[in-house]
């Protein structure tokens with residue numbers, strides 16, 4: 289690694305740069321080292337799903353901040369804490385920690401992360417590692433500043449999923465904002481991302497959707513309910529692959545309300561909705577507990593009706609498929625969200641040969657996963673238990689995004705409000721990220737050559753970005 293001058297700020301990623309997955313970014317300034325997120329890559333197995341931890345001395349890290357509980361941001365944390373020479377302190381918000389516990393226990397069990405497909409004993413971590421690491425994770429409240437070894441940081445609402453945070457850090461007079469994954473649209477249950485009151489010198493921002501534009505929320509909700517209604521009326525089954533937690537609860541709020549409004553032809557068990565996850569009940573408890581951290585709208589409903597909005601009238605829980613009677617049309621929300629393995633994959637293989645059935649993708653599908661492959665509408669798919677045999681795919685496949693990432697316009701507006709002079713793009717495949725970079729450079733083109741020039745970086749993994757902060761002004 290290159291020698292740093294006293295005024296150099298250094299950024300580089302061990303994962304999650306020019307890709308979506310295994311997010312992990314390192315910041316160094318004035319002898320302090322911070323790690324942002326510790327995810328895995330859902331398209332890979334075992335050790336190859338990890339960020340490139342060998343490329344960095346993890347014992348030098350002072351603080352590790354986790355933005356939210358999704359596996360591509362948090363699932364390698366037990367590995368970092370238990371299997372490496374990392375000795376720093378780890379922070380996340382309360383709901384993130386509550387969900388992290390259940391989510392990762394499930395993750396150890398149901399995904400192939402624990403052992404590679406070669407069958408060799410290559411466990412990344414065990415239940416015991418998870419439990420031990422859990423006790424050493426510290427929690428932060430939104431909007432309250434924590435200081436560790438001269439590094440100050442504050443969590444702000446990021447939207448996206450329950451507990452998701454943006455972190456603004458302050459080290460020796462410079463401020464850095466890390467968005468994690470964020471959304472700006474008003475949601476059924478979450479606060480949207482907020483702009484921190486203090487300006488930032490460096491912005492590290494996601495670029496998932498590049499320069500693409502989302503359809504307005506109301507029309508996406510209408511499309512979703514229409515498409516599902518039309519399918520089940522014709523006797524078809526609908527599979528919605530979802531992460532066990534997070535966006536699934538948003539889809540459930542939409543469907544539960546729609547079913548109540550159309551009880552004549554859908555209600556009373558005519559077309560059952562299932563939420564299939566071995567975590568279902570535990571997860572719903574967490575959501576029911578943290579209603580106070582959600583937006584005014586859902587808190588008002590909670591107050592007015594005196595019933596918890598996450599106790600659904602039209603949705604029942606399934607722990608596994610043994611208890612599932614597959615007669616007639618139904619709607620199934622099942623995890624994991626990218627159909628790599630587990631319940632959602634089993635149901636896919638059962639239902640995909642039938643032309644009247646529908647697989648509806650609502651999340652962001654990472655390159656290399658079955659969910660991404662399915663959107664190419666292949667003639668057949670490989671069976672998970674017997675890769676030699678294939679299964680014909682005749683079902684309909686559709687995508688309506690409820691992934692809760694900003695689109696181009698939302699991202700641009702937010703970036704303009706932050707008005708940092710240095711923008712580092714992360715969490716996007718190369719093409720959308722490259723297009724976002726060009727769009728940002730042309731948007732800020734008039735500032736070129738002035739002292740307010742905006743610089744935009746889209747580094748690859750393990751490529752350093754060095755910024756000089758000589759004679760820094762403490763406040764802008």
Ligand SMILES: [Zn+2]
Nearest residue numbers: 356358448469
């Ligand atoms: Zn996420």
